[in-house]
Amino acid sequence: xxxxxxxxxxxxxxxxxxxxxxxxxxxxxxxxxxxxxxxxxxxxxxxxxxxxxxxxxxxxxxxxxxxxxxxxxxxxxxxxxxxxxxxxxxxxxxxxxxxxxxxxxxxxxxxxxxxxxxxxxxxxxxxxxxxxxxxxxxxxxxxxxxxxxxxxxxxxxxxxxxxxxxxxxxxxxxxxxxxxxxxxxxxxxxxxxxxxxxxxxxxxxxxxxxxxxxxxxxxxxxxxxxxxxxxxxxxxxxxxxxxxxxxxxxxxxxxxxxxxxxxxxxxxxxxxxxxxxxxxxxxxxxxxxxxxxxxxxxxxxxxxxxxxxxxxxxxxxxxxxxxxxxxxxxxxxxxxxxxxxxxxxxxxxxxxxxxxxxxxxxxxxxxxxxxxxxxxxxxxxxxxxxxxxxxxxxxxxxxxxxxxxxxxxxxxxxxxxxxxxxxxxxxxxxxxxxxxxxxxxxxxxxxxxxxxxxxxxxxxxxxxxxxxxxxxxxxxxxxxxxxxxxxxxxxxxxxxxxxxxxxxxxxxxxxxxxxxxxxxxxxxxxxxxxxxxxxxxxxxxxxxxxxxxxxxxxxxxxxxxxxxxxxx
Amino acid sequence: xxxxxxxxxxxxxxxxxxxxxxxxxxxxxxxxxxxxxxxxxxxxxxxxxxxxxxxxxxxxxxxxxxxxxxxxxxxxxxxxxxxxxxxxxxxxxxxxxxxxxxxxxxxxxxxxxxxxxxxxxxxxxxxxxxxxxxxxxxxxxxxxxxxxxxxxxxxxxxxxxxxxxxxxxxxxxxxxxxxxxxxxxxxxxxxxx
Numbered sequence: 001x002x003x004x005x006x007x008x009x010x011x012x013x014x015x016x017x018x019x020x021x022x023x024x025x026x027x028x029x030x031x032x033x034x035x036x037x038x039x040x041x042x043x044x045x046x047x048x049x050x051x052x053x054x055x056x057x058x059x060x061x062x063x064x065x066x067x068x069x070x071x072x073x074x075x076x077x078x079x080x081x082x083x084x085x086x087x088x089x090x091x092x093x094x095x096x097x098x099x100x101x102x103x104x105x106x107x108x109x110x111x112x113x114x115x116x117x118x119x120x121x122x123x124x125x126x127x128x129x130x131x132x133x134x135x136x137x138x139x140x141x142x143x144x145x146x147x148x149x150x151x152x153x154x155x156x157x158x159x160x161x162x163x164x165x166x167x168x169x170x171x172x173x174x175x176x177x178x179x180x181x182x183x184x185x186x187x188x189x190x191x192x193x194x195x196x197x198x199x200x201x202x203x204x205x206x207x208x209x210x211x212x213x214x215x216x217x218x219x220x221x222x223x224x225x226x227x228x229x230x231x232x233x234x235x236x237x238x239x240x241x242x243x244x245x246x247x248x249x250x251x252x253x254x255x256x257x258x259x260x261x262x263x264x265x266x267x268x269x270x271x272x273x274x275x276x277x278x279x280x281x282x283x284x285x286x287x288x289x290x291x292x293x294x295x296x297x298x299x300x301x302x303x304x305x306x307x308x309x310x311x312x313x314x315x316x317x318x319x320x321x322x323x324x325x326x327x328x329x330x331x332x333x334x335x336x337x338x339x340x341x342x343x344x345x346x347x348x349x350x351x352x353x354x355x356x357x358x359x360x361x362x363x364x365x366x367x368x369x370x371x372x373x374x375x376x377x378x379x380x381x382x383x384x385x386x387x388x389x390x391x392x393x394x395x396x397x398x399x400x401x402x403x404x405x406x407x408x409x410x411x412x413x414x415x416x417x418x419x420x421x422x423x424x425x426x427x428x429x430x431x432x433x434x435x436x437x438x439x440x441x442x443x444x445x446x447x448x449x450x451x452x453x454x455x456x457x458x459x460x461x462x463x464x465x466x467x468x469x470x471x472x473x474x475x476x477x478x479x480x481x482x483x484x485x486x487x488x489x490x491x492x493x494x495x496x497x498x499x500x501x502x503x504x505x506x507x508x509x510x511x512x513x514x515x516x517x518x519x520x521x522x523x524x525x526x527x528x529x530x531x532x533x534x535x536x537x538x539x540x541x542x543x544x545x546x547x548x549x550x551x552x553x554x555x556x557x558x559x560x561x562x563x564x565x566x567x568x
Numbered sequence: 569x570x571x572x573x574x575x576x577x578x579x580x581x582x583x584x585x586x587x588x589x590x591x592x593x594x595x596x597x598x599x600x601x602x603x604x605x606x607x608x609x610x611x612x613x614x615x616x617x618x619x620x621x622x623x624x625x626x627x628x629x630x631x632x633x634x635x636x637x638x639x640x641x642x643x644x645x646x647x648x649x650x651x652x653x654x655x656x657x658x659x660x661x662x663x664x665x666x667x668x669x670x671x672x673x674x675x676x677x678x679x680x681x682x683x684x685x686x687x688x689x690x691x692x693x694x695x696x697x698x699x700x701x702x703x704x705x706x707x708x709x710x711x712x713x714x715x716x717x718x719x720x721x722x723x724x725x726x727x728x729x730x731x732x733x734x735x736x737x738x739x740x741x742x743x744x745x746x747x748x749x750x751x752x753x754x755x756x757x758x759x760x761x
Binding site for chain 2: 130
């Protein structure tokens with residue numbers, strides 16, 4: 001069958017199971033947009049900015065575990081994908097970005113809308129391709145999807161010159177196994193590694209498991225639960241690891257790190273064994289490396305060998321797939337209760353409870369923590385929440401416990417403001433039967449709020465919760481703590497978000513009192529298509545606890561107990 | 569499991585890579601991005617059509633060699649990485665040194681130095697001569713130091729290439745999958761729009 005390059009691309013996407021792609025047309029990708037008309041099985045979502053397409057593909061991927069696809073034209077279309085690729089790279093999210101390129105003969109001539117996007121995207125992709133031969137196109141697309149979803153997943157870019165898209169060839173789909181000799185991720189642990197790890201776990205007095213995104217990516221939630229219940233080891237979660245263990249489990253200590261629970265951070269600092277599973281000792285979870293968990297032995301299991309001994313030297317490092325490795329490890333683990341260790345942990349938890357803002361009298365003020373807590377309560381704790389970056393993100397992590405894996409989608413590694421809303425739309429495309437909430441701040445929402453038009457056009461049933469404090473809240477918090485309250489470039493003029501929603505014909509509601517939160521959830525649920533709720537919250541609130549950047553993990557700034565002075 | 573402390577400063581990695589466009593850029597970009605310092609990097613073809621071979625020398629005091637190797641292995645186009653300086657191996661550096669020979673004394677000194685080192689004069693002019701030396705890096709450096717007082721006017725070095733001794737064979741049967749799958753006669757028309 002004679003097909004054009006564009007048709008071959010679409011045939012390959014079909015065979016990869018692609019049902020939706022997010023993109024924006026332009027000159028160098030037009031042949032492919034034309035070919036799309038022959039492939040109605042793949043729904044194309046027209047975004048308003050290519051960055052939105054990359055985040056939607058990312059949100060789709062994180063919600064479903066399938067590869068998300070974004071497509072854009074050359075030059076500015078391609079460069080607008082870069083933030084999305086960097087976000088996906090840092091959080092190991094499998095996306096494939098397809099870009100048009102100027103015709104081969106024009107490459108290097110500074111042609112109209114020419115950008116060396118394989119060069120630009122090199123450090124922010126797992127791998128990328130410039131297709132210079134039509135015969136290589138089908139294989140390249142297969143390899144791109146394989147690389148994106150296997151091993152440690154990540155973004156892959158395929159750049160296709162316009163003349164490759166228009167040229168025709170006899171198409172035979174290349175069947176057969178993909179063999180990339182330099183790319184064979186190790187999955188299993190050897191006996192020595194397992195024995196060494198099991199011995200440390202069985203002998204430890206004060207062990208703690210640090211569970212990360214890798215648990216979710218490898219689907220090792222059940223295995224982790226077995227390990228936790230057999231070994232009696234409590235679990236602290238990374239931001240992206242939320243959902244790895246149901247947060248109402250008695251051995252779940254909540255999030256670790258800069259805005260983690262004090263209990264998690266104290267447990268890490270006092271531990272005699274860290275069992276790091278699918279996490280990478282990011283500086284936001286370790287604080288000062290020199291004083292990080294100084295008295296513990298360390299086990300680190302990760303699919304990516306280059307993560308082991310990168311930031312924290314470990315005693316036992318195992319490169320492997322978590323589900324496989326934990327399964328291998330389980331028969332070697334002794335059943336234990338760890339009563340003394342848990343008693344110390346319960347003391348820390350009681351102190352945390354006392355300081356919890358929800359247990360304080362805060363008068364008439366509407367606080368972000370209350371909004372998130374009540375959203376959790378009235379959505380039954382079972383929604384898919386997709387956050388942006390900042391105070392609301394940390395409040396979500398603290399006050400919206402997740403019981404199911406992959407129900408919190410957030411930009412952890414790159415901290416990309418503007419991620420939340422488009423990623424929520426992508427998640428909703430992937431899981432149309434789930435209740436999806438974009439929880440965003442007033443700052444981040446304005447970075448990508450142009451996608452509201454996309455949501456209306458697509459009738460995407462996504463609920464937007466804007467926590468509006470008229471500040472870049474997290475930056476303001478840093479200015480309050482570390483820059484003597486010089487609030488420079490953090491107070492925000494904002495549009496009237498409800499009028500903004502009106503302009504798009506989007507139902508909306510403004511919430512100023514805590515009693516209205518329940519009603520707002522009912523209202524959101526009653527609307528088909530996008531709905532926008534603005535929560536006008538306390539302007540100068542602070543997310544506690546906080547480990548200042550670079551400080552010791554135990555040196556947290558704590559919320560005062562009732563009766564104590566503020567910032568004591 | 570954790571890395572032993574390395575005392576030697578120079579570590580040599582030999583890397584087999586798929587001979588694809590941009591592969592050198594990928595390696596160079598990795599070293600720049602991760603802030604790894606390259607002492608020298610050489611790249612050249614092998615007896616395999618689709619395989620190139622790189623010899624990379626790094627200063628082990630500045631970076632964890634195992635982390636560098638693990639990061640190299642993550643690159644899709646990298647087929648194999650070996651730290652050859654951990655094993656018996658041969659390493660060679662080639663230098664062309666143009667040195668001043670405009671008086672009889674300097675001419676004699678250059679000739680004499682070439683006799684003591686594995687160097688030879690490959691071009692002798694009235695004012696300058698070119699000396700070629702192929703030897704272990706340390707020997708090349710010692711020879712350069714002897715030429716320095718005479719007057720080096722121009723110099724080029726290839727950087728180190730290395731190979732394990734004996735049956736420590738670093739080779740691959742690699743062929744790009746595209747080559748095996750596709751027909752080469754593709755009938756692509758160059759249409760520029």
